[in-house]
Amino acid sequence: MKKFLLSAIAVFAMSLCSFAQIPVCQDACAPHANDADYSTGVIPTYPTAFEPLTVGVPVDQCISIKIPSQISGSAISSALGWINLSITSITANELVNLPDGLTACASANPMAANGTYTLRITGTPTTAGTYNLNMRAELEGGTGVSLANGYTNGSNGVSTNITIQVVEAGEMAANFSTNPSATGMYNPAVHISEGETVAFADLSTGADHIAWSFEGGSPATSTAANVTVTYATAGTYTATLTAYNADESQSETKSVSIEVAGTGTDIDASFTTDPAYTDLYVYRTLSVQTGTTVTYTNTSTGADHIAWAFEGGSPASSNENVVAVTYNAVGTYTTTLTAYNADESASDEFTLTVTVTASEEDAVTADFTTNPEATSLGGYLSYISINQGESVTFTNASSANTHHIAWSFEGGSPATSIEDVVTVTYAEAGTYFTATLTAYNEDETISNTKSIYVTVASVDPDAVEANFTTDPAYTDLYIYRMLSIETGTTVTYTSTCNENTDHIAWTFEGGSPAASTNTTVAVAYTTAGSYTTTLVAYNADETRTDTITLSVTVTDSGVAVEENAISEISVYPNPTSSIINIAAEGMQNITIIDMTGRVVMSKDVNSNFETIDANGFAKANYMVRIATADGIVVKNIVVE
Numbered sequence: 001m002k003k004f005l006l007s008a009i010a011v012f013a014m015s016l017c018s019f020a021q022i023p024v025c026q027d028a029c030a031p032h033a034n035d036a037d038y039s040t041g042v043i044p045t046y047p048t049a050f051e052p053l054t055v056g057v058p059v060d061q062c063i064s065i066k067i068p069s070q071i072s073g074s075a076i077s078s079a080l081g082w083i084n085l086s087i088t089s090i091t092a093n094e095l096v097n098l099p100d101g102l103t104a105c106a107s108a109n110p111m112a113a114n115g116t117y118t119l120r121i122t123g124t125p126t127t128a129g130t131y132n133l134n135m136r137a138e139l140e141g142g143t144g145v146s147l148a149n150g151y152t153n154g155s156n157g158v159s160t161n162i163t164i165q166v167v168e169a170g171e172m173a174a175n176f177s178t179n180p181s182a183t184g185m186y187n188p189a190v191h192i193s194e195g196e197t198v199a200f201a202d203l204s205t206g207a208d209h210i211a212w213s214f215e216g217g218s219p220a221t222s223t224a225a226n227v228t229v230t231y232a233t234a235g236t237y238t239a240t241l242t243a244y245n246a247d248e249s250q251s252e253t254k255s256v257s258i259e260v261a262g263t264g265t266d267i268d269a270s271f272t273t274d275p276a277y278t279d280l281y282v283y284r285t286l287s288v289q290t291g292t293t294v295t296y297t298n299t300s301t302g303a304d305h306i307a308w309a310f311e312g313g314s315p316a317s318s319n320e321n322v323v324a325v326t327y328n329a330v331g332t333y334t335t336t337l338t339a340y341n342a343d344e345s346a347s348d349e350f351t352l353t354v355t356v357t358a359s360e361e362d363a364v365t366a367d368f369t370t371n372p373e374a375t376s377l378g379g380y381l382s383y384i385s386i387n388q389g390e391s392v393t394f395t396n397a398s399s400a401n402t403h404h405i406a407w408s409f410e411g412g413s414p415a416t417s418i419e420d421v422v423t424v425t426y427a428e429a430g431t432y433f434t435a436t437l438t439a440y441n442e443d444e445t446i447s448n449t450k451s452i453y454v455t456v457a458s459v460d461p462d463a464v465e466a467n468f469t470t471d472p473a474y475t476d477l478y479i480y481r482m483l484s485i486e487t488g489t490t491v492t493y494t495s496t497c498n499e500n501t502d503h504i505a506w507t508f509e510g511g512s513p514a515a516s517t518n519t520t521v522a523v524a525y526t527t528a529g530s531y532t533t534t535l536v537a538y539n540a541d542e543t544r545t546d547t548i549t550l551s552v553t554v555t556d557s558g559v560a561v562e563e564n565a566i567s568e569i570s571v572y573p574n575p576t577s578s579i580i581n582i583a584a585e586g587m588q589n590i591t592i593i594d595m596t597g598r599v600v601m602s603k604d605v606n607s608n609f610e611t612i613d614a615n616g617f618a619k620a621n622y623m624v625r626i627a628t629a630d631g632i633v634v635k636n637i638v639v640e
Contacts, residue, residue, distance in 0.1 A: 021109050022092040022119070028107035029062040031116040052173035052205045053125050053166045059102060063119040063162065067111050068276075087113045087141040095119070096134035096157045099166050101126040110140070128171070131164045132585070172206035174243035174252035182256050189257035194234050198258060200227045200241070207243035207252070214239050216258065234262040267302040269339035269350035277352055284352045285581075287573070289359040290446065293326045296335070300348070303339035310335050312356065327356045329445040332578045355573045358446045365399040366439035366450040374452050382452040388429045388459045396420040398439040398448075410434045411456065429458035434620065449640055451621055465498040466537035466546040474550055480593060480623060482551040484632055489554070490524045495535065502540040508533050510554065525554045530589055530627055551625075553632045571624050575638035580612040586629035593623045614639050 053059055067090055091110040098104060102123040111117045136157035152158045167173050179199040182190050190198055198217075202210055202225040212222040216237030217229035231237065240255040261268075274295040277286035288294060294313075298306055298321040308318045312333030313325035327333075335352040358364070371393040374382040384392055392412075396405055407417040411433035412424035426433065436451040471492040474483040485491065491511070495504050506516045510531030511523035525531075533550040569584040582590060590610060591602040600617065617639045624635045 022094065022104055022106045024109050025105035025107055025118075025120050028105070029118050029120050031064045031107075031118050052175055052203075053099070053164060054171075054205055055125055055128055055166060055168050057169075058124050059121060061121045063121070065111065065117045065119065067113050067115050067117065087139055089113060089140045091138040091140075092119065093136040093138060094157065095121075096136060097131045098133065099125045099127065099129070099131050099164055110138075125166045128166050128168045131166065133162045133164065134158060167205055170206050172243055172245060172250060172252055173204060174207070174210075174241055174254040175203040175205075176241045176254060176256075177201045177203055178239075178256060189236075189259045190239075191259050191261070192231060193261045195230070195232060196260075197228050197230045198239070200229065200239065202226070202241065204241070204243040204252070206245075208246040209244055211242045211244070212240070213242075214258075216260070231258060231260045234260050236260070267339050267341060267346055267348040268300060269303065269306075269337050269348040270299045270301075271337050271350060271352075272297045272299055273352070285355065285573075286352055287355045287357065288327055289357055290328055290330060290362045291326070291359055292356075293324050294354070296323045296325060296337075297321065298337065298339075300337070300339040300350070302341070303348075304342040305340055307338045307340070308336070309338075312354065327354065330356050330358050330447070332356075332573065332576060353579070358448075362401070362441065362446055363399070364401045364403075364439045364441050364446055364448050366402075366405075366437045366448040367397045367399070368437050368450065369395045369397055370452065371395075383432075383455060384452060385455045385457065386426060387457050389425070389427060390456075391423050391425045392435070392454060393421065393423045394435065394437070396437065398437070401441060402439040403442040404440050406438045406440070408434075408436045408438075411454070426454060426456045429456050429460070429463075431455050436620075447640070449619060449638070460544075462500055462539065462544060463498075464500045464502075464537045464539050464544050464546045466501070466504070466535050466548040467496045467498075468535050468548065468550075469494050469496055470550070480551070480634075481549070482553065482625075482632070482634075484553045484555070485525060487526055487528055487554055487556055488524075490522050491552070493521045493523060493533070493535075495519045495537075497535075497537040497546075500539055500544070501537040503538050505536045505538070506534070510552065525552070528554050528556045530554075530591075553627065555631065569626055569628070569633050569635065571626075571635040571637055574636075575640045576614055577640055578613075578615055580614050580624070580637060582610045582612065582624065582626060584608065584626055584628050584633075587626060588629065589625075589627040591625040591627075592617075593625060594618075594620060 068087060089110040089112045092106050095104045098121070102121055102125055105120050107118040107120075134157040137152065139152070165173060177200075178190050180190055180192065192198060200212065204210060210223060210225070212227055214220055214222070214229045214237070216233065216235055217231050217239065219227070219229065229239070237258045237260065238255050239258055240253055242251055242253045244251045273286060275286070275288070277284050286294065296308065300306060306319055306321070308323055310316050310318070310323075310325045312329060312331055313327050313335070315323070315325065333354045333356065335354055337350045338347055339350075340347045370384060372384060372386070374384050376382045386392065394407065398405060405418060405420070407422055409415055409417075409424045411428060411430050412426050412435070414422070414424065424435070433454040433456065434451055435454055436449055438447055438449045440447045470483060472483070472485065474481050483491070493506065497504060504517060504519070506521055508514055508516070508521070508523045510527060510529055511525050511533070513521070513523065531552045531554065533552055535548050537546045538544070570582070572581050585608050587605050587607055587610065589602065589604050590612070592600045592612070594600050600622065601612065619640050622637050622639060624637055626633050626635065
C-alpha cells in the first residue's frame with residue numbers, strides 16, 4: 001500500500017450546500033510514517049502521482065493528509081489572496097475525477113486542524129486514461145471561510161495536484177518508489193545526509209526490462225528491480241529509471257532529485273513563526289495585515305549565534321532567539337535569519353517573504369469616474385476612445401480613508417494634478433495612453449492605484465488603419481487579441497483596412513503560408529505552439545503605416561481543455577511590488593503583457609511553479625498569459 005502526503009488546504013473548504021460526505025473507512029490505513037517532515041503548504045509535499053494502475057487489476061492505496069490550522073486564501077484562488085483563513089476542522093465531500101471503478105473512504109470525517117489522516121482508494125479501474133484529482137470539501141473556521149466556499153466546494157472542487165494514470169494491460173509506464181520517500185511541493189526530492197542510502201524499487205508496468213542511472217550515487221547504474229544506492233558527497237543529484245519494451249523501440253522515463261546534506265558541524269538555519277508561514281519548500285511566504293505582530297522563534301541547529309534582519313518590521317534586527325516583530329507599512333518584505341559558528345567562518349541563511357496588506361481600518365481605495373464614461377472589459381481593463389483634440393474629465397471618487405491623491409496623464413495636458421476634478425486634453429493621436437490615480441493615507445505608507453487607458457484617434461484624413469477578421473473568429477480584449485485552435489486548423493484571414501490603405505503585408509508565424517500580400521489568405525497550422533500574426537497597412541508611398549497583431553495558440557488536436565484545469569492556475573501576490581508567483585500544472589510558457597499590448601517578458605518553462613522578478617516593472621496593470629499542457633489562460637495582476 002503506497003501512501004501520499006497531501007497538503008489539505010488547497011483541497012478543502014466550506015460551503016452552505018448540502019453534499020454527501022466521503023464515508024469513514026471500516027478498516028482505515030495509517031498515515032505516512034514521516035508525516036512530521038511535511039509542511040502544510042498549498043501543494044502536496046509527497047509524490048503527486050500514484051504508481052500506474054492497470055485496467056482490471058484491483059487497487060488498495062492511501063493518501064496521507066496533513067491538516068493545517070491557517071492558510072492564505074491564495075491557496076484556494078488568486079481572487080482570495082488578501083484573506084488569511086483559520087481552520088478548525090475539514091470535512092471531505094468528494095474526490096472529483098476519480099477513475100471509474102474506484103471509490104474513496106476517509107480515516108475520519110471531519111478531520112481536525114493539525115491532525116494527520118488518510119483517504120483510502122479501493123476498487124478495480126475500468127477505463128485507461130490520465131486523471132487529475134480534484135477535491136470538494138467543507139472547511140470550518142474563522143474569517144473568510146464563507147467566501148472560500150464558492151471556490152472549493154463547487155462541482156469541480158479544487159486541484160489536489162495528484163494524478164492517477166490508468167493503463168491497459170501490457171501498456172508501458174515507468175515508475176518507482178524510494179525509501180526514504182520524496183518530499184517537496186513543486187519539485188519533490190529525497191532528502192538525506194552524506195553517507196546515507198536510498199532504496200529504489202521499480203514499479204513500472206508493461207516493460208520488458210529497465211535501466212537505472214544514479215548521478216552522484218554508488219552504484220552509478222543498475223538493471224535490477226530493487227537497488228540500494230549510497231550517496232557519499234553532499235550535493236543535488238538526479239536518479240532516473242528508463243523502462244523499455246523488448247527491442248527498445250519504445251521507452252518511458254521517470255526521475256527524482258536526491259538532495260544530500262553535509263554532516264558533522266554543518267549549520268542549518270531555520271525558524272518558525274506565529275502566525276505560521278506557508279512553506280512551498282523552496283519558497284516561504286507569510287501574508288499579514290498592517291498592525292500585525294509576528295513572533296519569530298529560532299530553530300537553527302549547529303549554530304553558535306544568530307542574526308535577524310526584519311525588512312519592513314519593527315524592530316528591524318535582533319540576535320535574540322525569540323523576537324516579536326510588528327508590521328505597519330504595506331509592502332512585500334524579506335525576513336532573513338543568518339546562523340553562524342563561533343568564529344563566523346561558516347554560516348547558513350533562512351529567508352521568508354512577508355506580504356503586508358492594509359487592514360480594513362487602514363486601507364485606502366483609489367477610484368474615479370470619467371466623462372465620457374469609460375468602457376470596462378470584464379475586469380481586464382477599462383478604456384476611453386476619443387478623437388484628437390478632445391478632452392476627458394476625471395473626478396476623484398476614492399475611499400474615505402484617502403488623505404491625498406496624485407494623478408498622472410500620459411499623453412495629456414495637464415500631465416499631472418492633485419485636484420479632485422481634472423479636465424485633460426489630448427492633442428496628439430496615440431493608442432493606450434495611461435491615466436492613473438494614486439490614493440494615499442496621511443504618511444503615504446499605504447497607497448492604492450487605479451488606471452484606465454485612453455485611445456486618441458487621429459483626425460488626419462489620410463491616415464491608414466490596419467484591421468482584419470478571422471474565421472474562426474478571434475477573441476478581442478481591446479488591446480490584446482488572441483485565437484486558440486487545434487493542429488490541422490485552417491484560419492481564413494480577411495483584411496478590413498480603411499480606404500486610405502494602398503497595400504498590405506501579412507506575416508503568419510507558425511502558419512503556411514508564412515507571408516502574403518493578398519486581401520484574403522487561408523493559413524494552415526500544423527504544429528502546436530504560440531505564434532503571432534501581423535498585418536501592416538501602407539499608403540501608396542509608405543509614408544503612413546499602421547500595424548495590428550494577433551496571438552495564435554495552437555494545441556495538439558484531440559487534447560481536451562478542462563475548465564477546472566484552467567481555473568487551477570494561481571498568480572500571487574496580487575497586487576505585488578517585487579515578485580510574481582505563478583503556480584500551475586505543466587506550464588510551458590509565461591508571457592507578461594502591459595495594457596498597451598507590449599510584451600514585457602516572455603519565457604518558455606517546464607515546471608509547475610515559477611517566480612518572476614517584478615522589480616523592474618512599471619507600476620501598472622498587466623496581463624499574465626500562461627500556456628499549460630491543458631490550454632491557455634490570461635490572468636490580471638497589478639504591480640504597485
